[in-house]
Structure formats: structure tokens, C-alpha cells
Amino acid sequence: MYHHVKKLMYTVRVDEPDPRFGNMLLEQFGGANGELAAAMQYSIQGLNCEDPARKDLLMDIGTEELSHLEVVGTLARLHLKPLKFGREAAEADPLIAIAGGGGVNLFNSQGNPWTADYLKITGELDVDLRSNIAAEARAKIVYERLIDFCDDAGTKDALQFLMTREITHMKSFAAALDSMGKPRFSIGRIAPTEKLVDQYFNDSTGKGDHGEIDTRGPWNEGDAWEVVEAPAFQDMRQDLSGAESPAIHPESSYGTDPEGLQEVLLDQLHDLLHAEKQLLKALPKMVKAARTTRLQELFQLHLQETELQVDRLTECFRLLEAPARAKPCKGMMGLLEEGQEVIKEGAKKEDVPSDLALIGAAQKVEHYEISGYICARNLAQQLHMSAISQLLGLSLAEEQNADQLLDQVSRTLMSVPAMPAPIE
Structure with missing residues (x-):
């Protein structure tokens, strides 16, 4: 919920309006590194964020950026004001004077309209935080240049x-990123190819007309770095000189014998098969225990999905030329036993508490299955078994979707419509 207070975050004073400088200010109003872009980027990231603490950070800063937009807009309007009344001033920027009436609009300093293409939103929290740090750094430089070109003392303040x-926002975003405890180069889920990730391709060679030379530094030497000289001509150079040069490592290397990885994959599949077969027996009981229609429908839908997942696992075994034998999954057995207790206790509760407890038990099951499918799919990818990886990926997506749908029902059950408290 937003609320506007009729007071600027920083009091604006312009003693000597300068329409040309007002045009420059529009870069921070409707430009790529401006306040509107920052406000939208952080706020939308916040809406998508599942981490409550960092969601709060994103929404706090996103909202502050809207206040900054108001400050920049007020500054720009005051500097552009002469365009409303004087022909000579209006000729300095006809777009603003004629089309915009001498006021601000969502354009940058070149007259290009604002676009959502400015926003950098990936849905990966650590990646988005890195983008935000860079965005704040770019905005800092823009403000620095505006200060350099400004002659008005109040505007400079x-x-x-x-x-x-x-800079304050950069510090907050950097601290939030560091507190996640992720290694700097741990991006996403899929690991980079070993050895290849440490190879530096020297693709710009020779000596330039202005004395440019090949250089070495911490970005390409020391630690695990290995320089590959002119990869495009590697074979030709070796043929001519006979000199040895590090070869490109295009293929990922197994951390162990592929047969050992396949054995682990089979073990995971046996576990998943038994888990899914147990769930086939439990889901009808969960449908019957659910009180709300929406929850009953979700359990019924997931029962159908689970039947398909059993078929997919059976197909995986066929592709591996291995028997589709279920291995007792003690983890799922324990979760379903706990779920049975929840159903029994829920019979004594009101509808909402009963369904919330049932959703909690169901989500524990989903998370267990999600972790199992992720592990099995990653092993299949490492073994270059694309067909098996695809089958497991389909089941994984269904489990993740089921978890999200359960979460939505849970939030609906917990929500209580109420008017917000008045702001004093």
C-alpha cells in the first residue's frame, strides 16, 4: 500500500532556473539509470522475492526511489519552467516546451521515452542484488556528472x-548479498564445466597501432588460471611451430567414474519410485480429509500427476535398461506417517486450522520430492542422459507447481480481510 505525504524527502530550492540543465535532469527522471527505473526494478523484484527479510529491503528501497523521483521531478520542473513562457527558452527544447508544456514527462535527456526494457529482473535473488549494486553505481556517476554541470547551489545540495x-543503497544491497553466504561465482544451479571455467582465451593478440600489447594480470594469471593463446588459430599454430599450448576443455569432466554416478542415479530413482507409489495410496485419504473445495481439487489433481510421475520413472528405468524396482523410502514413509497423524488430529479441529495443518504436511512431502527430483535430474544431466533428464524435469516442475499452489491456498486461508489502521 502506498501513501503520499505532501512533503518532499529533501527540500528543493532553485535560485537560477536553467532549462538546458532541466533537460539534463530528465536523465534521472525517465532515463535508463533514473529513479523510476530503480523504483520499478526493486519493487518488482520485491514482489517476486520469497525471502521475507530481503523482500522488505527491496520494498523499502524501491519505495524510497519513488520519493527520489519526486525530488528529481520537482527539480526538473523548476528548471524547465521558463520554457512555459519564453519563446527563446522554448526553442532550446521544443519537445518539452510544445509537446510537454514545459514540464516533466517520462523521457530521458535525449527525448527517448521510458521503457520497461531498462529493468533488470531475473527472479534469482543473488543475481538481482548484483544488478542492483551496479544500477546504484551507474546512478551515482550520473548524479556526479550532473553536479559537475550544475551552477545552482540549491540544486547541487x-x-x-x-x-x-x-551509495547507501549499494551498501545495503552488498550486505544483503554477502549475508546470503553464497560464493561469488556460484550463480544458478548448474555447475560450470571444470577446467574450462579457469581458462582465459587470449583472443586479442599482436601489437596495436597505439602500442597496445598483450598483458597479464590477476584476471588471467595466477591461482588456477590457464591461458589459451589465440584459440581460433590453435591447431594452425601447433602445426607450424610444433609448440605445445593448453587445449580447450569443452567437455565437463566427471568427478568420479560415470558408472559410479549411474549407480547413484539408479539409487535415487528406486527411492523416488517407492515414494511416489506410497503417495498414490496416501493422496485419496488427503482428498477425503480436506475441508475446502480448492484443497480437495489440488490433491485430486496431484493424484493424477503422481500417476504420470510413476510412469515417467518406469520409463527412466527402461532407458537405463534396469528393472523398475522400488527401494523402501524411509523418508517418505515417515512423512506420510506424520501426515496420517495430522489427518487424525484434524478431525477434531475447525475447517481452516485442519486444512492449514494438512497443507503443512503436504508441503513437507513436496519439498522431499523436489529435492529428490533435483538430485536425480542433475545426475542425469551430468551423465548426458537428456531423455531421462527431461522426464525428471517434467516431474520436478509438477512438484514445484504443486508446492506453490498449496502455498497460495494456505495464504488464502490465513488472510483475514480488514481495513488498514489509520496513519497518524
Whole structure:
């Protein structure tokens, strides 16, 4: 919920309006590195964020950026004001004077309209935080240049405030990223190819007209770095000189014998097969125990999905030329036993508490299956078994979707419509 207070975050004072400088200010109003882009980027990231603490951070800063937008817009409007009344001033920027009436609009300093293409939103929290740090750094530089080109003391004060807040936000985003405890280069889920990830391709060679030379530094030597000289001409150079050069490592290397990995994959599949077969027996009981229609429908839908998942696992065994034999899955057995207790206790509860407890038990099952499918799919990918990986990926997507749908029902059951408390 947003609420506007009729007071700027920073009091704006413009003693000497300058329409040309007002045009420059529009870069931070409707430009790629401007306040609107930042506000939208952080707020949308916040809406998508499942981490409550960092969601709060994103929404806090996203909302502050809207306040900055108001400050920049006010500054720009005051500087552009002469365009409303004077022909000579209006000729300095006809687009603003004629089309915009001498006021601000969602354009950058070149007259290009604002676009959502400015936003960098991936849905991966650590990646988005890195983008935000870079966005704040770019905005800081823009404000610095605006200050350099500004002659009005009051405007400089406001720009100094805005520039400083960019650094504040950088510090917050950096701290949030560091607190996640992820290694710097751990991006996404799939690991990079070993050895190849440490190879530096020297693709710009020779000596330039202005004395440019090949250089070495911590970005391409030391630690695990291995320089591959002119990869495009590697074979030709070896043929001519006979000199040895590090070869490109295009294929991933197994951490162990592929047969050992396949054995682990089979073990995971046996476990998943038994888990899914147990769930086939439990889901009808969960359908019967659910009180709300929506929850009953979800359990019924997942029962159908589970039948398909058993078929997919059976197909995986066929592709591996191995018997589709279920291995007792003690983890699932324990979860379903706990779920049976929840059903029994839920019979004594009201509808909402009963269904919430049932959803909790169901989500524990989903998370167990999700982890199992992720492990099995990753093993299949490492073994280059694309057909098996695809089958497991389909089941994984269904499990993740089921978990999200259960979460939605849970939130609906927990929500209580109420008017917000008045702001004092």
C-alpha cells in the first residue's frame, strides 16, 4: 500500500532556473539509470522475492526511489519552467516546451521515452542484488556528472543528497548479498564445466597501432588460471611451430567414474519410485480429509500427476535398461506417517486450522520430492542422459507447481480481510 505525504524527502530550492540543465535532469527522471527505473526494478523484484527479510529491503528501497523521483521531478520542473513562457527558452527544447508544456514527462535527456526494457529482473535473488549494486553505481556517476554541470547551489545540495543515497543503497544491497553466504561465482544451479571455467582465451593478440600489447594480470594469471593463446588459430599454430599450448576443455569432466554416478542415479530413482507409489495410496485419504473445495481439487489433481510421475520413472528405468524396482523410502514413509497423524488430529479441529495443518504436511512431502527430483535430474544431466533428464524435469516442475499452489491456498486461508489502521 502506498501513501503520499505532501512533503518532499529533501527540500528543493532553485535560485537560477536553467532549462538546458532541466533537460539534463530528465536523465534521472525517465532515463535508463533514473529513479523510476530503480523504483520499478526493486519493487518488482520485491514482489517476486520469497525471502521475507530481503523482500522488505527491496520494498523499502524501491519505495524510497519513488520519493527520489519526486525530488528529481520537482527539480526538473523548476528548471524547465521558463520554457512555459519564453519563446527563446522554448526553442532550446521544443519537445518539452510544445509537446510537454514545459514540464516533466517520462523521457530521458535525449527525448527517448521510458521503457520497461531498462529493468533488470531475473527472479534469482543473488543475481538481482548484483544488478542492483551496479544500477546504484551507474546512478551515482550520473548524479556526479550532473553536479559537475550544475551552477545552482540549491540544486547541487539536492543532487548531493540523492547521490549519497545511491551509495547507501549499494551498501545495503552488498550486505544483503554477502549475508546470503553464497560464493561469488556460484550463480544458478548448474555447475560450470571444470577446467574450462579457469581458462582465459587470449583472443586479442599482436601489437596495436597505439602500442597496445598483450598483458597479464590477476584476471588471467595466477591461482588456477590457464591461458589459451589465440584459440581460433590453435591447431594452425601447433602445426607450424610444433609448440605445445593448453587445449580447450569443452567437455565437463566427471568427478568420479560415470558408472559410479549411474549407480547413484539408479539409487535415487528406486527411492523416488517407492515414494511416489506410497503417495498414490496416501493422496485419496488427503482428498477425503480436506475441508475446502480448492484443497480437495489440488490433491485430486496431484493424484493424477503422481500417476504420470510413476510412469515417467518406469520409463527412466527402461532407458537405463534396469528393472523398475522400488527401494523402501524411509523418508517418505515417515512423512506420510506424520501426515496420517495430522489427518487424525484434524478431525477434531475447525475447517481452516485442519486444512492449514494438512497443507503443512503436504508441503513437507513436496519439498522431499523436489529435492529428490533435483538430485536425480542433475545426475542425469551430468551423465548426458537428456531423455531421462527431461522426464525428471517434467516431474520436478509438477512438484514445484504443486508446492506453490498449496502455498497460495494456505495464504488464502490465513488472510483475514480488514481495513488498514489509520496513519497518524
